[in-house]
Amino acid sequence: MATVIELPVELFKGPVDPDWCPGCGDFAVLKGVQTAAAKLGITPENLLVVSGIGCSSNLPGFLHAYGIHSLHGRAVPVATGAHLANTDLKCVITGGDGDGYGIGIGHLLHAMRRNLDVTYIVMDNQIYGLTTGQTSPTTGVGQKTKSTPQGNHENPLNPLALAITAGATFVARAFSGEPKHMADTISAAIQHKGFSLVDIFSPCVTYNKVNTYPFFKERVYKLEDENWDRTDFHASLAKAFEWGDKIPLGVVYETDMPTYEDSELAFKKGALVKQSLKTDPKVWANIVEEMI
Amino acid sequence: MQEVTVGIAGAAGDGLDKSGDTLAKSCSRLGLHVYAYNCYQSIIRGGHIWLRVRIGENKVYSHGDNLNVLVALNQDSIERHAMEVEEGGAVLFNSDRLTCEPSQVKAGVQIVGLPMKKITEEVVKEHGALLPIMQNTVAMGAAAYFANVGLEEPSSVLADTFAHKGQKVIDLNVSLLKVGYEFAKANFKPVTKEWKFTHKKRCFLTGNEAIAIGAYAAGCKFYSAYPMTPASTILHWMANHANETGICVKQCEDELSVINMAIGAGIAGARSMCATAGGGFALMTEAVGMAGIMEVPVVCVEVQRGGPSTGLPTKTEQADLWQVYGASQGEFPRLIVAPRDIVDCFNTTVDVFNLADRYQLPVLLMSDLLLSEHPETVDPEVFNGNPVIDRGEIVSEWPESKGKFKRFKFTESGVSPRALPGTANTAFVSASDEQDEESILISDMFTSPATRRKIMDKRGRKIENLLKELPAPVLEGPADADLTLVCWGSTWGPVKEAAELLTAQGIKTNLLNIKYIAPFHAKEVEAILSKAKKKISVEVNYTSQMARFIKGETGISMDAHINRYDGEPMEPLYIVGHVKRILAGVALDYDVTEAEAKDMAYHYIRTHAQEKLRPTAATRESSNGHGEPTWNVELSERATGKLAARMKVGVSTGATYSFEKLAEEK
Numbered sequence: 026m027a028t029v030i031e032l033p034v035e036l037f038k039g040p041v042d043p044d045w046c047p048g049c050g051d052f053a054v055l056k057g058v059q060t061a062a063a064k065l066g067i068t069p070e071n072l073l074v075v076s077g078i079g080c081s082s083n084l085p086g087f088l089h090a091y092g093i094h095s096l097h098g099r100a101v102p103v104a105t106g107a108h109l110a111n112t113d114l115k116c117v118i119t120g121g122d123g124d125g126y127g128i129g130i131g132h133l134l135h136a137m138r139r140n141l142d143v144t145y146i147v148m149d150n151q152i153y154g155l156t157t158g159q160t161s162p163t164t165g166v167g168q169k170t171k172s173t174p175q176g177n178h179e180n181p182l183n184p185l186a187l188a189i190t191a192g193a194t195f196v197a198r199a200f201s202g203e204p205k206h207m208a209d210t211i212s213a214a215i216q217h218k219g220f221s222l223v224d225i226f227s228p229c230v231t232y233n234k235v236n237t238y239p240f241f242k243e244r245v246y247k248l249e250d251e252n253w254d255r256t257d258f259h260a261s262l263a264k265a266f267e268w269g270d271k272i273p274l275g276v277v278y279e280t281d282m283p284t285y286e287d288s289e290l291a292f293k294k295g296a297l298v299k300q301s302l303k304t305d306p307k308v309w310a311n312i313v314e315e316m317i
Numbered sequence: 318m319q320e321v322t323v324g325i326a327g328a329a330g331d332g333l334d335k336s337g338d339t340l341a342k343s344c345s346r347l348g349l350h351v352y353a354y355n356c357y358q359s360i361i362r363g364g365h366i367w368l369r370v371r372i373g374e375n376k377v378y379s380h381g382d383n384l385n386v387l388v389a390l391n392q393d394s395i396e397r398h399a400m401e402v403e404e405g406g407a408v409l410f411n412s413d414r415l416t417c418e419p420s421q422v423k424a425g426v427q428i429v430g431l432p433m434k435k436i437t438e439e440v441v442k443e444h445g446a447l448l449p450i451m452q453n454t455v456a457m458g459a460a461a462y463f464a465n466v467g468l469e470e471p472s473s474v475l476a477d478t479f480a481h482k483g484q485k486v487i488d489l490n491v492s493l494l495k496v497g498y499e500f501a502k503a504n505f506k507p508v509t510k511e512w513k514f515t516h517k518k519r520c521f522l523t524g525n526e527a528i529a530i531g532a533y534a535a536g537c538k539f540y541s542a543y544p545m546t547p548a549s550t551i552l553h554w555m556a557n558h559a560n561e562t563g564i565c566v567k568q569c570e571d572e573l574s575v576i577n578m579a580i581g582a583g584i585a586g587a588r589s590m591c592a593t594a595g596g597g598f599a600l601m602t603e604a605v606g607m608a609g610i611m612e613v614p615v616v617c618v619e620v621q622r623g624g625p626s627t628g629l630p631t632k633t634e635q636a637d638l639w640q641v642y643g644a645s646q647g648e649f650p651r652l653i654v655a656p657r658d659i660v661d662c663f664n665t666t667v668d669v670f671n672l673a674d675r676y677q678l679p680v681l682l683m684s685d686l687l688l689s690e691h692p693e694t695v696d697p698e699v700f701n702g703n704p705v706i707d708r709g710e711i712v713s714e715w716p717e718s719k720g721k722f723k724r725f726k727f728t729e730s731g732v733s734p735r736a737l738p739g740t741a742n743t744a745f746v747s748a749s750d751e752q753d754e755e756s757i758l759i760s761d762m763f764t765s766p767a768t769r770r771k772i773m774d775k776r777g778r779k780i781e782n783l784l785k786e787l788p789a790p791v792l793e794g795p796a797d798a799d800l801t802l803v804c805w806g807s808t809w810g811p812v813k814e815a816a817e818l819l820t821a822q823g824i825k826t827n828l829l830n831i832k833y834i835a836p837f838h839a840k841e842v843e844a845i846l847s848k849a850k851k852k853i854s855v856e857v858n859y860t861s862q863m864a865r866f867i868k869g870e871t872g873i874s875m876d877a878h879i880n881r882y883d884g885e886p887m888e889p890l891y892i893v894g895h896v897k898r899i900l901a902g903v904a905l906d907y908d909v910t911e912a913e914a915k916d917m918a919y920h921y922i923r924t925h926a927q928e929k930l931r932p933t934a935a936t937r938e939s940s941n942g943h944g945e946p947t948w949n950v951e952l953s954e955r956a957t958g959k960l961a962a963r964m965k966v967g968v969s970t971g972a973t974y975s976f977e978k979l980a981e982e983k
Contacts (some may be wrong), residue, residue, distance in 0.1 A: 106581025302536025
């Protein structure tokens, strides 16, 4: 393995400062991504951060790296295309729960079953923030929001359980109130070969008055402190459902499986963007001949 | 010019497309020109499939209006198409199972019953019992005789087709071919004179294949798609050739993913393409605007089929002009182009990859089912496998000393040199939000009206410059014509033939085909049309979308419109007939004809009488209390021919007024 040359975190400082609300959990996530990239020695030109739309999806604009700030719900396919075109780049997808688990859930499921070698970081605040406080796919039952004044009556989605069953090979949870643990978790996710999902409790201080910093601080514990066996599929799936007085943080599940990239023949000659655009004369002759 | 059209009709699953291929490829290898059109339904087994192969000594531009040889694989096919066969032609069928009465054909048509069992006796002795599908090969042998193309070339095509199945299968098929050929030769006359075979080898391919190979020639590295007729055959070609071409071919979960992946690949620097039909494109539209604002080169093929909604999945139409033109919110540069034939599909695809890169914009390439699926002979020299590849302005090195890289630098040309992710010191964010020169969002905190205006102007300049380099449309045919036909896309072929027919009949006609829709050569088109004596648009749609578009861009209205929206493509005589009615001042109507009334009856009895009946006669009745004339269709029992039911179909509305059974079935 190549020696990792750690880089200064400041290298990843973006051209503009974030315009998130003071106290937003996303600040810590931005720092977490920067810290992880610095620690892993991924240079800004080799880091591609792709997002959708939402408060948290503004993240690529706030760090120094290549970024794509795409459409609402489409971060995963845009990232997939960019990643497949240039597999030499480290691809990190960032976004919110509405973007990834609501409008973009279809893409997420398929990206996980493909086991693409990308990392997906969801800043899960259990609310739609940028649109000023409507219910999201992870909002708890009974919670009053602008779109559910009588209380939300749909069951929240369980991102971790979903990811484990859909075929993600690294499934973890972090919390903005635990920044060091979060940066370590993001580092591990980026290093993992295959699809890694990190669901991060990133409290919305403006619109979610239920899932607050204190709410999580009282409940969270770290799986790493309990020597959790992250390789047991069924136990991990059960762990993913743990919710209430105790909520686990850390890597819930990890397994080693072949990635999509492993079996894609087009990558045999390296990253697509580095290959010649010229046709192979022999191949061309055969193509014309088979039409005669 | 000598030409012949062979039609093969049967049900889905009868294998008639393979038979058509054998004949078409044989003719192609002999140096003849071929244009084939398969009229089929969205069904895997059953239904009615109608394949026509038009063969000519010179280039043919449509499947034409004639029928010389009919190969009927079931009784329906005889009833539906035998009467279309022209004098001197032939109707071929398995006489062990099917019948064709002299009353079912025009005078002078040869009724060719093939006594399958008897004539294949020797082959069965040698090879064992035949599969039902093998009767097609016997029929193709007979068809080869009638088309006067000999046995040698069809045998060699079969040998290639079955090469992977071994010599025994080849021998079996070639002997069946021979049986049909010899039987026809011993008893009948060919329908054409001797051909002058040039033996010039030509490719035989569809528009979709031309687009696929064009993409490969242009250096396409990433192709994404979701299965949808009639775009799927591009995906199939790409998947089948991925290994040798090195193209990364991705079937996605939906069309949203398809175009977003292609755009992602485009940002990363791979030449990328995706394709879909109208319904899939409807899902893609939001992303088209994203490619516009991010200035991403990407090629998206929209193959039109009959709409709206799921519409007619296996039928052709040109009704997506509004959808493609209006795709995505806001205003942004994009190239919309509609190639007119198979060669144009190839060349256009190669060109647009360069234009997409040089102008950093999405390209929407509009095709249609006819263009995408019909195969045609093309000289192989046309296909240049080594075209010029121009990737436009790409910054490959950017020393830190040059300062901040401006991804959207306000340049005179409007094109800002782009950097690909992975390049040092040029990191930027491609955003779907509006941004400034340095790709910093101006949408949230710092919206600056002047910056917004200037980036719109910058993007706008790209399209002005693009228009200057695109070739403007020109009139084809006599300059002093009395009539100008206006068309776009695959309708060019039948319009070209119609214009020639009209000119030959004394109505001097030329045509104006529109290829580039956005940007549009408004000045040039206005100059041409303002001088035209009479202008008629010809489109496979209901609302004359191109005519309206031209009016919007130039202020010039057509004098009349010829439309077709029944799922079938334009045909030369359809156009000629309508033109003559327009010139004679006869109002165009889309009333139900006698043949169509019978066709409607076929559909009705399929659902209401389990296909036990067939329409035998139709008479027109005027005063019937329905407020419009009706076609009174007689339906007879298939088994006995006994009159069994009557139905009335409105001539104007097409309403089914009545269906009465005359006798109860026992």
